[in-house]
Amino acid sequence: MSSILTNRGASTALATLRNINAQIAETQNQISTGKRVADPTDNSAVWAISRTMRADIAGFQNVSNSLALGQATMSVARQGAETITELLTDIKGKIVSAQEGNVDRAKIQAGIDALREQIDGITSTASFNGQNMLQNTDSTAGSGQINVLASIDRSGSSVSSSDMAFTRRDMGTGASSVSATGGTFTAAAATGTLNATREVTIDLSSLSVAAGDAFSLSLFGTDANNSSFTQADYRTSAVANETQTEMAASALSYVAHDGDTAGDVAKALKRAWDDYAKENDLNKDVFDVRVSGQSLVISSGVTDGTDTITANVNTLTAAAGNTIGGGLETLGEIDVTTNAGAGKALSQIEGLLGYAIDAAAAFGSDQGRIDTQSKFVGMMSAVLKDGLGQLEDADMEDTSARLQALQVQQQLAVQALSIANSAPQQLLSLFR
Incomplete structure (x- = not known):
C-alpha cells in the first residue's frame, strides 16, 4: 500500500544511513586515537x-x-x-x-x-x-x-x-670492647671437651645473636705434669668457667654486628683463635679450631683420657653496653x-x-x-x-578497510534515501 503520509522506504533508508554514519564516526575515532x-x-x-x-x-x-x-x-x-x-x-x-x-x-x-x-x-x-x-x-x-x-x-x-x-x-x-659489668653473662653457653675423643663439634646454632651481643672462646687445659702440652699455655681463665671480667679482657672475643648469624660468630672466633695462637706461639697440633656451618670444630692430636682441653663459648648480652668494632678491627x-x-x-x-x-x-x-x-x-x-x-x-589495517566499506555503504544509503523520498512524487500522476 502506498501512502502520502507515511514513507516506509524513506524511514528504513534513513535508519540505515544513521547506523552507517554512527559506525563511520566510531571507526574514524579509532583511527584518530589508535x-x-x-x-x-x-x-x-x-x-x-x-x-x-x-x-x-x-x-x-x-x-x-x-x-x-x-x-x-x-x-x-x-x-x-x-x-x-x-x-x-x-x-x-x-x-x-x-x-x-x-x-x-x-x-x-x-x-x-x-x-x-x-x-x-x-x-x-x-x-x-x-x-x-x-x-x-x-x-x-x-x-x-x-x-x-x-x-x-x-x-x-x-x-x-x-x-x-x-x-x-x-x-x-x-675497635670493639666487652663490658666487665652489666648485661646477662652466660659461661659455657656452648661447650666441648677434647680427651681420648680428639675432635668435638661445638654447635652455636642455639645461641641468640643480636647486635651488640658479645661472645668469647675460653680454654681450660688439664695436664698436671705437662706431658702432652704445657697446661698453662692452654688456659685462658683461672678456673674451668671464664668470668665476665676475664671475658672483657680476652683476646678471643667478638661483638656481633646487626644481621650476624651463629655462623658469622663462629668465623670471628676462629679468626681470633688463629691470631691468638700465632701471637703466643701455640702448637695447633695440640689445639686447633675450624668452622663448619654454625659450629666450631675443635681438635687435638695429643689429648687422651687424662690430658684434656675444654673449650667454652661464653655469651654476654648487648645490655652490658658492649662496643661493636669494625669488621677489620684487628688491622x-x-x-x-x-x-x-x-x-x-x-x-x-x-x-x-x-x-x-x-x-x-x-x-x-x-x-x-x-x-x-x-x-x-x-x-x-x-x-x-x-x-x-x-x-x-585498534587494528589499523582492518579499521582502514572497514572505513572504506562504510563510506561506500553511506553513499548507497544516501542514494536509497533519495529514491525512497522520490516515491510519493509518483503518486501525483494518479490524480492528473
Whole structure:
C-alpha cells in the first residue's frame, strides 16, 4: 500500500544511513586515537581490565627505578670492597717484607698505617644515595640490612609488594670492647671437651645473636705434669668457667654486628683463635679450631683420657653496653716493629684478607641478584604492555578497510534515501 503520509522506504533508508554514519564516526575515532577501547563507553569490561593493567605497568616502572638504585648502591659497595682487598694485599706484601730482620720496620709500619687510613677513607665514603654498605656498627635492630623493592604481586583484586634484603658488611677498623659489668653473662653457653675423643663439634646454632651481643672462646687445659702440652699455655681463665671480667679482657672475643648469624660468630672466633695462637706461639697440633656451618670444630692430636682441653663459648648480652668494632678491627692492632708483632701480623692479615674477599664476593652476588630481578621486571612490564595493546589498540589495517566499506555503504544509503523520498512524487500522476 502506498501512502502520502507515511514513507516506509524513506524511514528504513534513513535508519540505515544513521547506523552507517554512527559506525563511520566510531571507526574514524579509532583511527584518530589508535585505540579500539578508548573510554568506558566503548567496552566497559575491557576498559576496566586495561586500567588495572596500566596501574600495574606504572608500578613495575617504580620497581625498575628502585632496582636501579639498589644496583648502583651494590656496585659502589662491591668496588669499595674490591679496592680494600687490593690495599690489604699491599699491606700483606709489607708484612712479608717485615719478616726479615735487616729491614727498617719503622718505615714499613708507617706504610701500613698510611694504607690503613686509606681503607678507613674508602669505608666512610663508599655510599650511594645515603646508603653505605661498608659500615655496620649501629646496634639498632634491622640496621644491618637494606630492603630494595623487587616486585609487585597481584592476587585477585589485591596487590602486595615484595622486597629483596641485602646485608651490610662492615669494613671499618674501629675497635670493639666487652663490658666487665652489666648485661646477662652466660659461661659455657656452648661447650666441648677434647680427651681420648680428639675432635668435638661445638654447635652455636642455639645461641641468640643480636647486635651488640658479645661472645668469647675460653680454654681450660688439664695436664698436671705437662706431658702432652704445657697446661698453662692452654688456659685462658683461672678456673674451668671464664668470668665476665676475664671475658672483657680476652683476646678471643667478638661483638656481633646487626644481621650476624651463629655462623658469622663462629668465623670471628676462629679468626681470633688463629691470631691468638700465632701471637703466643701455640702448637695447633695440640689445639686447633675450624668452622663448619654454625659450629666450631675443635681438635687435638695429643689429648687422651687424662690430658684434656675444654673449650667454652661464653655469651654476654648487648645490655652490658658492649662496643661493636669494625669488621677489620684487628688491622688497627698490626705492629711489625718487633719480631713477635711481625709474626702475629702475618696471621692477622690472612684473616683480614679472607674477610674482605668474602665481603667483595657477597656484594658481587647481591649485585647479580638485582640484575637478574631487574631483567625479569623489564620482561614483565613488556608483556603487560603487549597484553594492554591487544586489549585496547585498534587494528589499523582492518579499521582502514572497514572505513572504506562504510563510506561506500553511506553513499548507497544516501542514494536509497533519495529514491525512497522520490516515491510519493509518483503518486501525483494518479490524480492528473
